[in-house]
Amino acid sequence: MSLHAVLFDMDGLIFNTEAHFEQAWQHAATLQGRSLDLALYRSTIGMKRAHFEPRIIEQLGPGLDIERYRWDRDAHFHRLRQQGLQYQPGFEALFEALGQRGIKRALVTSSHWPDVEHNFAGSDYLHRFDTHVCGDSVQNGKPAPDCYLLGCEQLAVAPGQTLALEDSNNGMRAAIAAGCRAVMVPDRQTPADDVRRHAHALLPSLADVLAQDLLESGSRE
Template structure:
């Protein structure tokens, strides 16, 4: 019996991946390298920011202070979010309301900073739906490691088999699979590769499909 639904945030609840791409692009191209959407899709969705900044530093052979670039990234993100806004993904409000009304516990498991996650959810008036919020700083290893989903189950006192995970990225799929939590994928910028599809319970078109799945269980 499913008792808990665990959500990712970026690319699943909120349409923020394009903004993240613009931030990475500005950072990388300031060093004279080109950075295309395909590059972002290949290596960045679902990863903790500090992990991606370390990857950039090594991949492009750059010499910079990661803490400094961490602050720069968040400055750029806030600028773009203020300019363009960030919208909820289709079905977010409807699914959260359904889950609350039907007695499911709701958790967020995001690589994001806690302050950022709380701010974004509060801005869209959906923070009150979540029973637990687990962020990147709450675990030793980020996605694709399973730690964050195991922590969510631990906090809500359920077995992995009593939860489901909703994810958009391959890193998130892998993390849920290794945590032995059934995972559904709602793709954002990238369709998961076939080897990742095999690790899911299904690939859905929107969060609204989750309501149908739960009603049929």
Template sequence: MSHPPAGRPFAAEIFDLDGTLLDTESLGLEAGIEALAELGHNVDAATMRGLIGLDSPTALAVLSRHLGVVLEQERTMSHWRAAMARRCRSGVPVMEGALALLDRIDALGLPRAVATNSRTQGAVSKLEASSLAGRFEVVIGFEQVARGKPAPDVFIEAARRLGIAPARCLVFEDSDVGTRAALAAGMTVVQIPDQSARGPSGAHFLARTLAEGAAWADLVPAGG
């Protein structure tokens, strides 16, 4: 793990959404299991955890191979989205430290974006159901670019929309897939590993919490 360059060089922050800012991954896995059961397929939690960080088409391709069937994308995702919407009606919890970090970024006057392997409207809906509504200038979902993570496209597009060079962007990610994508975009990456992380990912810093990652990046005082 390297140290960040001196002088706080970051001109923008880009965040993954699920599992990084919002505590939604367990909800999403439960919704997926429910949706697949509605379609007549039984999938265990361990298999679902292996999908964390993948975009929808890739996740469905993995599930299709696992089940030995061809899952029709729109029908499957329609059930999945409906199951997720039911779980989000009572509000979406945020990850510890997310609000404090965004407040600090506001104080520093830095722009920020979300770059996610979810669809953009789904991401916006989840943000609106949480306490993070209105906190991001840009939200980029996988359908806005040619390729989802682990390709770098969503991060490159987020930087382009913010008007900031990728090399001056700091990324917060939870998954190995997202970390690889942000590194391929030429960005500095803080990873807060999720339950699917499998080992060294190449992130510049592995943090236990958002606050620890922010301190490493010199966005907040250590311990602050």
């Protein structure tokens, strides 16, 4: 089946923001003498914050000042982000190649629109996507397939005619459940067994999407 669209996750795939998020959640815990369970935290990557934050709060233990924790976490994240975000290797070349080949581009992220705008500030990439699906666009976030199904609907393409590019296991599960050809470019996680079984491809970087001709044939090597 021919390839009609590529759907991009954002945090950890386009930008190096997942490292900033992890540092911020750790920093806020440390300020209250707590230790963040990194394995638990990383298992939630790709999910909506509202869906996984209660699990983190519970892990940090009783007596946590939750409002202070949230304030410290968000303030630290914004300090890190103000130092500048970097595009992950291969994004810019891939984005341009898609445009040259007439392949549609969608952004499918669990982040909300203000964060999306902030991350893309100073470039025109955001306005060159054919559609955007954000965390507040659907009720059920990743790993539910809703966001990818909505993205395909807005592009008027069948899921099987798309590549979905993700860095997290939860994002991959969402794309696989939607019927997309799901490609993982790991950032803070290693691929889970179920993701390995169903992934269209596992790649070291976005540059490998072009290097392995996934846009040409849409098939595995």
